[in-house]
Amino acid sequence: MTAEFEGRTALVTGAARGMGRATAERLLAGGARVAVNDLDADRIQAVADELGPNAFAAPADVSNRAEVDAMAAAVVSQFQRLDILVNNAGIVSPTAFERITEHEWRRVMDVNVNGTFYCTQAAAAHMRAGGGGRIVNFSSTAGKNVSTVGGASYTTSKAAVLGLTRAAAKELAPYGITVNAVCPGMIDTDMLRVAWSEEQIQAYIPSIPLARMGQPAEVAELVCFLASDRAAYITGAAFDITGGELMV
Ligand SMILES: NC(=O)c1ccc[n+]([C@@H]2O[C@H](COP(=O)([O-])OP(=O)(O)OC[C@H]3O[C@@H](n4cnc5c(N)ncnc54)[C@H](O)[C@@H]3O)[C@@H](O)[C@H]2O)c1
DSSP states (O other): OOOTTTTOEEEETTTTSHHHHHHHHHHHHTTOEEEEOOSOHHHHHHHHHHHOTTEEEOOOOTTOHHHHHHHHHHHHHHHSOOOEEEEOOOOOOOOOGGGOOHHHHHHHHIIIIIHHHHHHHHHHHHHHHHTOEEEEEEOOHHHHSOOSSSOHHHHHHHHHHHHHHHHHHHHHGGGTEEEEEEEEOSBOSHHHHHHSOHHHHHHHGGGSTTOSOBOHHHHHHHHHHHTSGGGTTOOSOEEEESTTSOOO
């Protein structure tokens, strides 16, 4: 049986760790060739080396348009085509509303919103040339409700990702490109563990119906479903993966 992603190429942003890395691993296991992006060139090269010969390091700051365009060109030059984009790179800031500085606000928007826009625009041009594609954006429960871990900048940015997802889905549909979002709840990654202590996590877990954190690999399964042929009729949608924390 042919592997699900055999012959497909993917770009996963923020793939040095956490859900980005888990998604890259799952795509590679499904037979894709995967460009793994992150900020630090040496670190992402080391990750690509660990992931094996079908992984390709694509360092860039997703909030920098010139770096994103150069990255997309390098990925297409390496793979000749681009079929799947996973906009996973993101940052969180917990600062209380009244103390958020303009710099901090702009940085969160730059990475979470503008980065998703730049990567989507760059990738869509190549996908269109290739006859179609799949784009999966990372929003959050924060995008539909309000963040438990992050502050107003994070909640606002993740709500914006949902708007971007819908708008891009509508405009890119004629080219065979689907655009969907995932909205994870509390997932066990460095992002969460840097923001919250073990005590805070344990105190919060009883409020989650499934009474545990999610694992990065569980989110990767949802992302890879949306990136697959099985999701051909799904676009402009946002999927909760929260252990029941968010039910709407
Ligand atoms: N962990 C959670 O509970 C949770 C819940 C909901 C949504 N999310 C979202 O899921 C995504 C992945 O989160 P995670 O928990 O795996 O985070 P993480 O912090 O463990 O990993 C994020 C990766 O993105 C990279 N990155 C940050 N800024 C970047 C930039 N400008 N350019 C390129 N790479 C950059 C980081 O270096 C890091 O390797 C994020 O968008 C996050 O907002 C996380």
